[in-house]
Amino acid sequence: MVFDADIINILIATVAVLNTLYGLIVFSRNRKNTTNQSFFFLSLAVSSWGIAMLFLRGAHDPDLAVWGARALYATAALIPFASVYFARLFPEEKRFLSFFEKNIVPLPFITILIITLLPYGGLIEDVTLTQGAEPSISFNFLLHSVYILFIVGYFSWVYVILFSKLLKTKGILRIQLTYILIGTLATTATGVVTNLLLPYFNIFTFNWVGQIGVLAMITFILYSILKHHLFSVSVIATEIFVVVLELTLFTQIFIAQTLQERLLATGIFFGSFVIGILLIRSVIREVEARTEVEKLAKKLQDANVKLKELDKLKSQFLSIASHDLRAPLSSIRNFMSLLLEDTYGKLPPAAEEGVRQVFGRATEMAQMVDDYLNVSRIEQGSMKYDFAPADLVKLVSESVEGMKANAEQKHLDLSFYVPSGIQKIPIKADVGRLREVFNNLIDNSIKYTPKGSIKVFIEGGESTARVVIQDTGVGITEETKKNLFKLFSPGQFSRKINPSSTGVGLYVVKKHVEAHGGNVWVESAGEGKGSRFYVEFPITLTPGEATVHKFANDL
Structure with missing residues (x-):
């Protein structure tokens, strides 16, 4: 043949x-x-x-x-x-x-x-x-x-x-x-x-x-x-290249003049044929890997959308649930307050202590409900602030005075220091929200300080004012500090001391401070070495007040 x-x-x-x-x-x-x-x-x-x-x-x-x-x-x-x-x-x-x-x-x-x-x-x-x-x-x-x-x-x-x-x-x-x-x-x-x-x-x-x-x-x-475009363009381009190359090499078999040239052309054809198939398979694997990554990215995007929807539903639930809890808690607190004030007659000592505990727990729950409501408003973008001229010294002083009773119950020394010559530090603030900030920070220091003292003082310069809450409490580890101001991140050690801690309070504190153009952070030498919380705000001074309101950086 x-x-x-x-x-x-x-x-x-x-x-x-x-x-x-x-x-x-x-x-x-x-x-x-x-x-x-x-x-x-x-x-x-x-x-x-x-x-x-x-x-x-x-x-x-x-x-x-x-x-x-x-x-x-x-x-x-x-x-x-x-x-x-x-x-x-x-x-x-x-x-x-x-x-x-x-x-x-x-x-x-x-x-x-x-x-x-x-x-x-x-x-x-x-x-x-x-x-x-x-x-x-x-x-x-x-x-x-x-x-x-x-x-x-x-x-x-x-x-x-x-x-x-x-x-x-x-x-x-x-x-x-x-x-x-x-x-x-x-x-x-x-x-x-x-x-x-x-x-x-x-x-x-x-x-x-x-x-x-x-x-x-x-x-x-x-x-x-x-x-x-039923397949990847890069795969198609590779396939066309391989097909053209193979057809060219196949034609060389018939063009060859001698048997030796024909055998050589045949060997080159089959060798390039194998290499071409391997090349195409390599490109296909790369395209499939990229396609798989794109699919995973799409799934991740869809999951992210669903998470946002769930987060929105969570915020709505918190808002509704918290709102429905406020009314009965307010009624309980008001009634307990009337009992403690002897409105219905003098209570026996044992009953008075029980009522006092109920009042305390109801107050804590009311604070938790307020925190959840704040979280809901913050995440929905519906938190409103009523900014007006205010005095930072007065605000902090009132918060310290309001917390002294709690500190005395634990035999802690709670004190407030203001640099000499400073009577007033003007700021623009929502007084109610800032009071929440200072009450929360001082209350936390009281809860996490078994013994010793809590000092609240002000330091700063001409353009900023800094409130420092320093305690001799349990301290904070580096790991805990990373997540301390995140939502629902109270830290494991915190839960041991305060089982009712939800990790909501400091998150709300941070959002309130940032809404005032300020910043909040914490420093601690470690576990058992106390902590210092810093809250910094811009102050509003008129040119005539600039020299009056300078105050020292250190006490």
């Missing part, structure tokens, strides 16, 4: 290589994908049909030509058989074959394969070789008719499947099916005429056209991918 490098053989070989390469490219995208597997099977069937035609056209011995004809019609029967599976499985990513697909669909094909390859009494009876003409094949008339019915029947089945899917789908999938139908219809129409009907009437002049006509199917599928 001699391979003649005429234009027809070169075209058939080129299309066979191109079709195999495209099948490998699709298969390498995801080898476990059912559609990819079925398409690869189909591409191999079409390529083997082209190779069988090359074998027949290159045969110069009648016996070899007969086997070439048998191989040609056996591989041709494989195409509609493979097409049925592709049509049934497309576009499934993972699907197992049914009993019908495994055991019934192959039976007609196996029958056709047997009668095609039978050496005696089969489909092919003889082949006539004529110089300058296509091989002429003699058929068993009855078996040839059965063969044609099989080809037409299976291809008709393929189009029934594809058209039924086309009617049920929308969007990109519908576009894919449309182009696949156009390409395969063109290929089938060409092949049926040139490779079935004309040979039926002993016309073999165009028996090779079908092997080249399959290029239409590849072209339309490629067009659908490029036109509608």
Whole structure:
């Protein structure tokens, strides 16, 4: 057998290589994908049909030509058989074959394969070789008719499947099916005429056209991918580069003048073929990884939106629940206050102590409710501040005086220091909110100071005023300081001393101070070494007051 490098053989070989390469490219995208597997099977069937035609056209011995004809019609029967599976499985990513697909669909094909390859009494009876003409094949008339019915029947089945899917789908999938139908219809129409009907009437002049006509199917599928961006542009660009390179190297095999050059060109072709497939797979993996990251980012974005919605619902719940709790707590506190003031008569000592404890707990709960309401308003952006001229010295002094009773109950020394000569520090503030700030900070120092003292003093300069609350309490670790002013972050050590701590108070303090253009922070040498809370505000001075209100940085 001699391979003649005429234009027809070169075209058939080129299309066979191109079709195999495209099948490998699709298969390498995801080898476990059912559609990819079925398409690869189909591409191999079409390529083997082209190779069988090359074998027949290159045969110069009648016996070899007969086997070439048998191989040609056996591989041709494989195409509609493979097409049925592709049509049934497309576009499934993972699907197992049914009993019908495994055991019934192959039976007609196996029958056709047997009668095609039978050496005696089969489909092919003889082949006539004529110089300058296509091989002429003699058929068993009855078996040839059965063969044609099989080809037409299976291809008709393929189009029934594809058209039924086309009617049920929308969007990109519908576009894919449309182009696949156009390409395969063109290929089938060409092949049926040139490779079935004309040979039926002993016309073999165009028996090779079908092997080249399959290029239409590849072209339309490629067009659908490029036109509608069904795959990544970078992957497509890599595939086109590899295909062009392989076709160029494949052509070099036929252009080579000597056997040595032809062998070298063949080796280079197969080597670059393997490298090209590996390159495409590498690009596909990179694209898939990027796609996965994009999916995760989208999921994270969706989760973030849901979290914001939940956070909003939480704030609304806090607002409603806190508002509903205020009324009964106010009633309890008012009634307990009346009892403690002997409005209903003198209480026995034991009863008075019990009422005092109830009053204290109700007061704590009322403060917690106010904190939750503040959190809700802050997070919803509905917190309102009534800024007006105020005196920082007076504000802090009143808070200290109001907390002295609590300090005395724990036998703590609570004192307030103002630099000499300072009577007033003017600031613009919401007096009620700042009173909450100082009450909260001083109350915390009392709670977390088992023994010793708490000093509150003011320091600063011409443009800022700084209030410092210093205690000899339990101190704060570096780890706790990082989250101290965050919502619901009281710290584990704080919970041991004050189980009712919610981690809300200091969060509200920070937001109130920041709303006044100030800053709040804490310093501590560590656990058991006390702490210093700093609250800094801008002060408002007239030019005439500037020299009057200077005060020392240290006491």
